[in-house]
Amino acid sequence: MPRPFDESYDDDEYGDGRRGGLVAKQSAGDNAAPLSISEISALLKRTVEDRFGFVRLRGELSGVKRAASGHLYCALKDDKAVIDGVMWRGNAQRLAFRPEDGVEVIATGKLTTYPGRSKYQIVIDSMEIAGEGALLALLEKLRARLAEEGLFAPERKRQLPFLPKVIGVVTSPTGAVIRDILHRLADRFPSHVLVWPVLVQGEGAAAQVANAVRGFSQMPADGPVPRPDLVIVARGGGSIEDLWAFNEEPVVRAVAECSIPVISAVGHETDTTLCDYAADRRAPTPTAAAEIAVPVRAELMATLDELALRKRRCALRPVTLGRERLEARVQRLPKPDAILAAKTQKLDELTDRLRRGLQDRASNAEKRLGSVGRPLALLRHRAQASSERLARTGLTPRLLTRRWSMARDSLAPVSRVLPQLDPRLPLQRGYALVKTAEGRAVTSRELASREAALVLEFRDGDLPVTTGSGDSVSPAPKPAPAVAAPRKRGTGPERTKPDRPRQGDLF
Incomplete structure (x- = not known):
């Protein structure tokens, strides 16, 4: 039968001093005090970091992830084990390649623990690709x-x-x-x-x-x-x-x-x-x-020179061909001397005929000139005599200027009287000019009585009037007789002087 529970009951079940009681008791001389989880985690962390403060691990990357903070999280594995790894942002930015899953690398860093999950991991300081083969595989x-x-x-x-x-x-x-x-x-x-x-x-x-x-x-x-x-x-x-x-x-x-x-x-x-x-x-x-x-500049220049030469050849080729065709056609043409022989002979004949004709004509003209030479000599004699008489006459400009002065003196009185003879000049003094409807001047009462209507021209315009000679028109009032204005002395026409004997005309 089981024994009743007793707190003072001491049973060395294992024979090594360990007791299996309900409440933990510390025996005399025991210096192994119980540790907290944080304390043991800190001890483990310190122990691992001291022992593995610098390690180089070779493995294949797996689960590569870059956080928003810039830190890189991954796992290194081989065919039997896996270890977590972390690379802080400063070191991750200095990586010479982009980490990807499946790339075999060599990571250098230190081991540490993560108390939150009771895991250990490697804090990576640097990472390199493990060998050229792995690098080529990544490439x-x-x-x-x-x-x-x-x-x-x-x-x-x-x-x-x-x-x-x-x-x-x-x-x-x-x-x-x-x-x-x-x-x-x-x-x-x-x-x-x-x-x-x-x-x-x-x-x-x-x-x-x-x-x-x-x-x-x-x-x-x-x-x-x-x-x-x-x-x-x-x-x-x-x-x-x-x-x-x-x-x-x-x-x-x-x-x-x-x-x-x-x-x-x-x-x-x-x-x-x-x-x-x-x-x-x-x-x-x-x-x-x-x-x-x-390109090579010298080769370009040589190419340009060659193209320019070909261009010149292409431009001159039609000229060369045309020259060759022209020479071929010229060889088939007759000689110029043969073409011009008949014309040259005819020209010589006409030249000879022209020379003989000119000689005959000159001879005939000389004969006719000899027959008219006597009248020509007579004309020459008369012309010489007239020239001598003209030289003896002694014509001077004074005769002409004197005749012009006399004519100007005779015209001067006429030019002074001419403005006074203007028929419209008396209109400025109140007189009127009587005209027919057609514009003819009326100078007598008899002529005025024959017209049915007249026009009186005043200084400032015309005035139509009726004479009363027609049956349908009422008689117009009888105009007052015009009184002639007294003639001023010196304004009328001068008396005609008796003609004076004039000098005979030399012409």
Whole structure:
């Protein structure tokens, strides 16, 4: 039968001093005080961090997640175990690659515990891809994903400009690449080059290269700095780790989205990056990129000279053919001497006839001139006599001026009397001029009595009146007899003087 419960009952069930009582009691000499959960968690954390303060783990990434705060959470695993990992934001921003599930990496950090879940984890300080094989696997995975988006499609490739005026180069300003490009451009065709200095490897290289490509693409066409017609992304040779910046997704997208044609010249002939797939043209070396960018100026000039020569030949070819045809036709024509022989003979005959005719005509004219020579001599004698008489006459201008003065003196009185003879001048003194309806002047009463109507012209206008000679018209009042105004002395016509004997006319 079971024994009754007794608090004082002491039973050493296990024989090692441990008791199985209901209430925990501390025995004499026991210094192992019970610990709290927080205390044991802190002890475990301190022990793990002291023992594993620096570790390097190799494993495959799983459950990679980047929080909004920038921290990176993941798990490292192999075929038998899994350990959680965390990478704080500052270290996560300095990663040289983009962590993805399935990538084998080597993580460096320290082990610690997470008391909230009684778990241990690794705080990662740095992370690298575990070997070239893993790096190539990551590269192939990224290439396949970007290819599915169409970034490497051939139809997206653009034609390079034949002769770019401005060339933008994205590379390191201190390396040999930029000197090789400038030297090659100067040899082939000197061009205006804009260099955007960037890091080509290491931390931050991918971001600088992507920003440089986008910067060239966003430059305005009419800005203070000329916008490039072609962009060259260049770097010298190196290992896959050295060229990894040009495999980063930001660089590939920037090259694919660039509005300017891009030539990728990263590494040597055997080096291939994702930037080469996204660019419009891949060059095996930076020097080859310069050769692809511009043609050879000397070859262009030679081509232009050859085209100009061909142009001249084409222009002269019709002339040459026409000359040949003309010469062939000229050979079939008769000789000019044969054509003109008959005409020349006829011309000689007519010339001889003309000479004989002129001689005969001159002889006949000489005979006729001899028959009329005597009347001509008589006329010559009469002309000479008339000339002598004219010379003896002695005609002087005084005779003419005297005759003109006499005529002017005789016209002067007439010109003074002429204004007084104007019939309308008495109208200004109150007289009236009697006219018929047709405008003829009436000078007598008898003529006035024959008209049925008359017109009296006054100084300020005409006044129609009736004479009373008609039956239908009432007689007009009899006008008062006009009284002649007394003639002023000197205003009437002068008495005609008796004609004086005049000098005879010399003409």
